[in-house]
Amino acid sequence: MEIFKQNRVFDFVSWSKYGLIISILLTIGSIYLFFGVGFNFGIDFAGGSTAQIQYQEKQAPMVEIRKLLTTNPHFDNTQVSKFGADNEIVVKIPYHENLKSEELESELYQTLASSGDFTIRKLDSVGAKVGDDLTKSAILSLLLATLAMMLYVSFRYEWRFALASIITLVHDIIITAASVIIFKIDMNLEVIAALLTLLGYSINDTIIIFDRIREKMLEGKKMQISDVINEAISNTLPRTLLTSLTMFFAVLTLYLFGGHIIVGFSLPLLVGVIFGTYSSMFVAPKLAILLGFSIERYYAKESEKAKKAEEKRRMRQLYEGGRV
Numbered sequence: 001m002e003i004f005k006q007n008r009v010f011d012f013v014s015w016s017k018y019g020l021i022i023s024i025l026l027t028i029g030s031i032y033l034f035f036g037v038g039f040n041f042g043i044d045f046a047g048g049s050t051a052q053i054q055y056q057e058k059q060a061p062m063v064e065i066r067k068l069l070t071t072n073p074h075f076d077n078t079q080v081s082k083f084g085a086d087n088e089i090v091v092k093i094p095y096h097e098n099l100k101s102e103e104l105e106s107e108l109y110q111t112l113a114s115s116g117d118f119t120i121r122k123l124d125s126v127g128a129k130v131g132d133d134l135t136k137s138a139i140l141s142l143l144l145a146t147l148a149m150m151l152y153v154s155f156r157y158e159w160r161f162a163l164a165s166i167i168t169l170v171h172d173i174i175i176t177a178a179s180v181i182i183f184k185i186d187m188n189l190e191v192i193a194a195l196l197t198l199l200g201y202s203i204n205d206t207i208i209i210f211d212r213i214r215e216k217m218l219e220g221k222k223m224q225i226s227d228v229i230n231e232a233i234s235n236t237l238p239r240t241l242l243t244s245l246t247m248f249f250a251v252l253t254l255y256l257f258g259g260h261i262i263v264g265f266s267l268p269l270l271v272g273v274i275f276g277t278y279s280s281m282f283v284a285p286k287l288a289i290l291l292g293f294s295i296e297r298y299y300a301k302e303s304e305k306a307k308k309a310e311e312k313r314r315m316r317q318l319y320e321g322g323r324v
Contacts, residue, residue: 051093053089172202202272209240
């Protein structure tokens, strides 16, 4: 499918300076959110229980529910929020060592009995020890996945391009994680799944562009690095946009129609797709230039490799012909 004329080359390198400024500002803002505001850890990591309650009436009496929960010391610091429809709510109960999970359902029925006719549709509980183990596992999984990506691009590309792709990858994860705080999403396993998915998507998008840049350089034409990057990104632009839009609309459908239960996965991934696409075009290639990549040195190195390969081939021919 042709979206842009094949011979049209856009000046992405010039536009990238604005992209870098935006990225720096967003990264600084994200770091501030991490340390100044912090994540709201869900029960997967903090421990506790989540009860999904549905009232038979048209609307759940939120004010009365909160008031009734304060009368029971087991439900101190409990959060109550709507869950999709007006007659459904989610009650998030912090971990309480004196409240056993098997007793929680009956306690909820007794405490909220006067608020109306309701049923507890779902009840999940995570102990403090399990939550701590899940936190460690989530951090480890993110670190190992990032390390694997770093090793892969380090072997595949010239080190400046490899470092640029790694910085871009971290940039995407930081901004996406900050969106979790902005949209007041609980930090649960769904968010970790979204971040791991983004790791693969973002590095793949960057690698496609870097591969095209390398192909352009190997063609042997004497071009400036900015011209090579502009042409490479312009050539891959239809593929990048089609892939990104397909991913974007698939995740948007999950967000709009998947319900509140998967918002922790769909919304961060939605943000990540946008920034992953933008950074692969406007951040990663520009970083490679700023890190000191020289196309002249690259051509010289490739020329030296070609000479050595030709010398080995000639020596092999002489050896096979019995002249050595």
